[in-house]
Amino acid sequence: MSDIERRLKEFVDRKNEVARFERFFADPDKIVLAVTGPEGRGKSLLRVRLVKKCSDDGLPHAVLLSTNDDIHDFLSILHCCCENLGVTQFPRFTAALQPLVAAVDVNLRAGGNIKMLENAQIPGSVGAVTGMVLNNPQFTFAGAATVSPMERRRTITTEFLSDLRKVTVAAPLVIFLDAAEKMMPETLAWLWEKFVPALGQNEIRSTKIVFFSQIEPATESDAELYVEKTQLPPLDVPDIAEYLELKGLPKDFAALMKHFTKGEPLKIVQETERYKAEQAAQ
Amino acid sequence: MSDADALRDFARFLEAANTFGPQVDPLIGLLPQNEAYVARVCAIPHEFNVPTICAAIPDVPAPTIEKTVEKIATSATVTPTASGFLMHDSVRRRVFGTWLDKPEFSSISRRLSEYYAHRTVIETNGRQAVLERRRVFHLVGADHGQGLDAVIRLCSSARERFEFSNCSSMLGLAHEYDSVLASSEQTALRYEEAKVAADLANWNRATQLLLGIINDRGASDEIRVRALNRLGLVEDAQHHREEALGRFSSALELATQRSIWNEIPSVSINMANVLRDLGRIDDALRHLNAAIEKAEELQDDDSVAAARNAEGLIHYRRGEYESAIRDLGDVADILFRRGRMVPLAAVQANLGLAYAGALRWVDSEAAFRQSLEVYRGFGASEPYARTLGGLARTVYAQQRVEESLQIAAMAEKVFLDTARPLEAGTIARDSARWLVAAGRPDNARQRYAVAIEYFRAAEASNEITVTERELTAVGSEKLPRWVRICLWGVGIVFLLVVVLIVVGELI
Numbered sequence: 001m002s003d004i005e006r007r008l009k010e011f012v013d014r015k016n017e018v019a020r021f022e023r024f025f026a027d028p029d030k031i032v033l034a035v036t037g038p039e040g041r042g043k044s045l046l047r048v049r050l051v052k053k054c055s056d057d058g059l060p061h062a063v064l065l066s067t068n069d070d071i072h073d074f075l076s077i078l079h080c081c082c083e084n085l086g087v088t089q090f091p092r093f094t095a096a097l098q099p100l101v102a103a104v105d106v107n108l109r110a111g112g113n114i115k116m117l118e119n120a121q122i123p124g125s126v127g128a129v130t131g132m133v134l135n136n137p138q139f140t141f142a143g144a145a146t147v148s149p150m151e152r153r154r155t156i157t158t159e160f161l162s163d164l165r166k167v168t169v170a171a172p173l174v175i176f177l178d179a180a181e182k183m184m185p186e187t188l189a190w191l192w193e194k195f196v197p198a199l200g201q202n203e204i205r206s207t208k209i210v211f212f213s214q215i216e217p218a219t220e221s222d223a224e225l226y227v228e229k230t231q232l233p234p235l236d237v238p239d240i241a242e243y244l245e246l247k248g249l250p251k252d253f254a255a256l257m258k259h260f261t262k263g264e265p266l267k268i269v270q271e272t273e274r275y276k277a278e279q280a281a282q
Numbered sequence: 283m284s285d286a287d288a289l290r291d292f293a294r295f296l297e298a299a300n301t302f303g304p305q306v307d308p309l310i311g312l313l314p315q316n317e318a319y320v321a322r323v324c325a326i327p328h329e330f331n332v333p334t335i336c337a338a339i340p341d342v343p344a345p346t347i348e349k350t351v352e353k354i355a356t357s358a359t360v361t362p363t364a365s366g367f368l369m370h371d372s373v374r375r376r377v378f379g380t381w382l383d384k385p386e387f388s389s390i391s392r393r394l395s396e397y398y399a400h401r402t403v404i405e406t407n408g409r410q411a412v413l414e415r416r417r418v419f420h421l422v423g424a425d426h427g428q429g430l431d432a433v434i435r436l437c438s439s440a441r442e443r444f445e446f447s448n449c450s451s452m453l454g455l456a457h458e459y460d461s462v463l464a465s466s467e468q469t470a471l472r473y474e475e476a477k478v479a480a481d482l483a484n485w486n487r488a489t490q491l492l493l494g495i496i497n498d499r500g501a502s503d504e505i506r507v508r509a510l511n512r513l514g515l516v517e518d519a520q521h522h523r524e525e526a527l528g529r530f531s532s533a534l535e536l537a538t539q540r541s542i543w544n545e546i547p548s549v550s551i552n553m554a555n556v557l558r559d560l561g562r563i564d565d566a567l568r569h570l571n572a573a574i575e576k577a578e579e580l581q582d583d584d585s586v587a588a589a590r591n592a593e594g595l596i597h598y599r600r601g602e603y604e605s606a607i608r609d610l611g612d613v614a615d616i617l618f619r620r621g622r623m624v625p626l627a628a629v630q631a632n633l634g635l636a637y638a639g640a641l642r643w644v645d646s647e648a649a650f651r652q653s654l655e656v657y658r659g660f661g662a663s664e665p666y667a668r669t670l671g672g673l674a675r676t677v678y679a680q681q682r683v684e685e686s687l688q689i690a691a692m693a694e695k696v697f698l699d700t701a702r703p704l705e706a707g708t709i710a711r712d713s714a715r716w717l718v719a720a721g722r723p724d725n726a727r728q729r730y731a732v733a734i735e736y737f738r739a740a741e742a743s744n745e746i747t748v749t750e751r752e753l754t755a756v757g758s759e760k761l762p763r764w765v766r767i768c769l770w771g772v773g774i775v776f777l778l779v780v781v782l783i784v785v786g787e788l789i
Contacts, residue, residue: 187447
């Protein structure tokens with residue numbers, strides 16, 4: 001049994017949230033399902049559960065998990081769509097991503113005496129000279145772009161959307177954005193103010209986004225129409241009883257556990273593990 | 283034990299946990315001492331696995347590390363990844379916090395930094411940026427000064443490459459050391475964050491961060507001057523010219539008072555640019571001359587180039603084209619010497635305009651074409667479109683109408699691709715004017731109609747009025763075909779009558 005499968009076996013089956021995901025997926029008017037809840041509420045485990053469901057149902061999907069040392073930005077989201085829907089379907093986007101390195105033709109003209117390999121000693125025979133290294137500090141082509149970041153982001157997004165409009169798919173790609181509260185405010189602003197409204201207004205239905213965050217998205221903007229929001233609740237006594245049973249503890253402990261942990265999944269898990277370890281030690 | 287006893291026992295257990303407050307990690311507390319130590323080390327890196335922990339604590343036998351990693355990996359607070367395990371944020375944060383004042387933390391961090399430096403070199407899985415951030419993160423743990431210098435260098439190069447999430451991730455990581463960083467070190471991080479926010483036009487956040495630095499009496503004068511200068515740029519970008527001027531003046535005053543000479547050229551140039559936009563040209567030139575003088579004294583070639591470029595543009599706006607050409611030519615020399623090819627392209631485009639102003643069309647065309655060589659590498663961009671537009675006008679001035687129309691069409695397309703309908707309208711209208719002059723009113727009418735559409739998209743009512751007036755002046759569409767046939771017929775009959783009369787006269 002893989003580690004993920006083992007964890008899913010311990011998953012308290014958040015039936016309401018899974019059903020909500022199914023409704024969201026079937027609703028052509030919604031593009032984003034935003035699941036919010038405080039740290040330790042079980043968002044990531046729900047994400048694992050929904051990813052497993054997508055795999056089982058044969059739905060194309062991708063996960064972008066932001067961690068402290070790897071935050072995803074607008075380009076990660078666009079790249080993710082492009083790679084999963086087929087890079088060849090995104091020619092304009094791919095062209096817009098060309099690195100900001102300008103081709104420079106260098107014409108060298110030299111006057112006066114040029115000494116090469118002066119006093120050099122090369123043992124054996126010398127074959128054809130196939131290259132030359134020019135060691136001159138004046139020839140360092142460090143480039144700084146004059147195109148503003150905002151302009152570049154706008155161009156890349158426009159090109160991406162123009163490609164995406166033409167993409168036809170059997171089932172939409174589901175992108176899971178986990179720990180989205182770690183993303184830059186500018187990326188979130190781009191998502192809610194530009195990307196999601198553009199998908200909605202252009203009736204692009206090849207992408208659906210499931211957004212997990214500690215902070216509720218600020219979508220007073222044009223995105224509001226296309227976003228379904230849900231708050232992940234703490235676990236209730238029957239859920240806790242189910243979990244305790246899975247962990248081999250009496251179901252009767254559930255009410256006490258609820259009282260002391262307020263139904264917060266992370267605390268429940270920690271206390272259960274600690275109790276079991278203490279029992280084992282005794 | 284009966285069920286009731288078990289329940290009471292469990293209640294006591296939970297109560298004890300609650301009474302003692304949040305523990306470092308309940309599971310770690312129950313491990314044997316040597317394994318608990320290893321488990322706590324697992325919270326130092328953001329992702330752990332056996333090789334990483336072996337590198338961090340080489341004195342601990344590998345079997346102990348393997349056994350511990352295997353044990354804690356089963357915890358529901360630990361998530362497996364493709365390359366190791368992630369501890370839940372809240373757990374890792376608490377355990378990591380306990381390390382910061384430990385004497386051995388610096389040496390563990392040093393070893394982790396070296397480990398990631400090695401991994402950055404050997405791994406080719408596209409995760410180099412993450413590994414590099416990890417290297418720098420642990421370098422901060424090993425040596426704050428050295429590490430923060432590396433953070434700032436990494437951010438600076440990431441910003442140049444538009445990798446803002448790279449920069450933001452790095453700054454977020456550095457903040458994990460906040461509780462042990464000196465106030466000046468935290469200020470340096472906040473300044474970097476402000477720069478990223480400003481790059482991304484997040485003016486509120488940038489302003490908030492910069493004001494925090496400016497009002498922080500503990501911050502060094504140098505960073506306060508830089509923050510004032512940067513805040514001036516943020517105001518200017520929002521077209522708050524007077525506020526920008528106020529910020530630059532404060533920066534200049536503080537820099538002069540505290541002899542922070544190296545910041546003076548950049549502040550003076552920024553100030554001159556705002557003064558120029560406010561129409562105070564003489565004041566702008568005065569500041570630019572001061573900037574050039576100071577930059578030359580400091581041998582700061584980049585600032586000399588920036589100031590001369592600004593001066594050249596002022597001369598251009600005043601119609602002093604030869605002075606503009608002299609200034610911009612000097613800037614181009616400096617930038618070429620320094621290998622700054624992209625800024626050089628911008629200056630060459632400005633030179634193209636200045637030569638055109640001086641009616642030196644051949645030089646103008648050469649300058650625009652040199653600029654385009656560089657800009658073409660960027661694909662669709664606003665400077666590329668503007669340079670194409672300049673080239674089209676210069677080519678037209680040399681009577682090569684067809685070629686100028688083709689270049690203008692390219693410029694129009696790039697302006698549209700970069701969402702600039704106003705500029706696309708202007709170049710379409712220029713094409714229409716050239717077509718009128720070339721005696722092709724039908725084509726001209728079509729270009730005028732397109733230009734009006736663009737201006738509508740840009741909501742530029744004045745431009746719409748002007749263009750509609752020009753379109754009316756070109757005249758209406760051709761007469762209908764049947765009218766033209768009739769007129770031709772009448773003409774031919776008239777001619778025949780004339781010929782018959784003349785022939786009759788001759789006979």
